[in-house]
Amino acid sequence: MANTVIGSSIVIDGEIAGEEPVIVQGTVKGRIAVAEGVFVEPNAAVEADVEAESVEVAGVLTGNVTAGGRVELKADGKMVGDIKAPRILIADGALFKGNIDMDVER
Amino acid sequence: MARQEGTVIAAGTRISGRLEGAEDVQVFGNVQGTVHLEGALFIDTAARVDAECAVDRLEVHGILVGDVQASDVIELFKTARVVGDLSAPRIIVHEGAKIRGLIDMGDAPDEDEAPRRSAPARRPATPGRAAPPPARKPAPRPAPPRASAPVEAPPAPEPEAKKDAKPKAKAKGTEKGEA
Numbered sequence: 001m002a003n004t005v006i007g008s009s010i011v012i013d014g015e016i017a018g019e020e021p022v023i024v025q026g027t028v029k030g031r032i033a034v035a036e037g038v039f040v041e042p043n044a045a046v047e048a049d050v051e052a053e054s055v056e057v058a059g060v061l062t063g064n065v066t067a068g069g070r071v072e073l074k075a076d077g078k079m080v081g082d083i084k085a086p087r088i089l090i091a092d093g094a095l096f097k098g099n100i101d102m103d104v105e106r
Numbered sequence: 107m108a109r110q111e112g113t114v115i116a117a118g119t120r121i122s123g124r125l126e127g128a129e130d131v132q133v134f135g136n137v138q139g140t141v142h143l144e145g146a147l148f149i150d151t152a153a154r155v156d157a158e159c160a161v162d163r164l165e166v167h168g169i170l171v172g173d174v175q176a177s178d179v180i181e182l183f184k185t186a187r188v189v190g191d192l193s194a195p196r197i198i199v200h201e202g203a204k205i206r207g208l209i210d211m212g213d214a215p216d217e218d219e220a221p222r223r224s225a226p227a228r229r230p231a232t233p234g235r236a237a238p239p240p241a242r243k244p245a246p247r248p249a250p251p252r253a254s255a256p257v258e259a260p261p262a263p264e265p266e267a268k269k270d271a272k273p274k275a276k277a278k279g280t281e282k283g284e285a
Binding site: 002003004005006007008009010011012013014015016017018019020021022026030034 | 112113114115116117118119120121122123124125126127128129131134135139
């Protein structure tokens, strides 16, 4: 299965939608809505609201994230925004500012 | 996950908006909006791009709707369907490709440019032309002698005659007498 790759020199201003995983090495502004994983690689910059099955942040992500599964902030990752997901991992060294909602039943 | 060179828009992916960059982009899915690249844009057989494109090189196997300006080359392959104006110094269209739009490969050549140079080289191939046979006949038929010598017209009498002639009054008089 082919992945979508946004290369390091690429800037997208708009929306990415689809069924395939998206790997961002460059810059995306706007919105990302995919049925698979979104990978924000080191040196990538995403200023977008992200909806995906899973999200992995090793670069910089500014925006709200909604995931059906897991959101992982890697050690080099930086994120500002709210996260809504049932499973959230934040590695040692990661920077994060925002709300976290794991939909905990009270 | 294996790191790939360049940018790939996979088959199930749609991008709408502005896409810019300095690398090659391969589209297997859908792109809508504008694409500005210092690099090549590849549109796969099953891909569809509805975008105004400014790129270095463009290779179309699928559907492209929008105007394209390429600084190097545009190549349309047999499965390509293109609607839009194409502008590039080199445009290659393979058999089977369908296009609707204007094609512009730059300014027309100067009027005194190419054709004049190739002309002298062709001359030797047509030898008969250089020396045409003398088709003109001398026509020695003698002119018939004239019956009378040409009469020289006398020099027209000058202003004096103008004063005397008054034929109008005379004509008027005859008309009245008859009535």
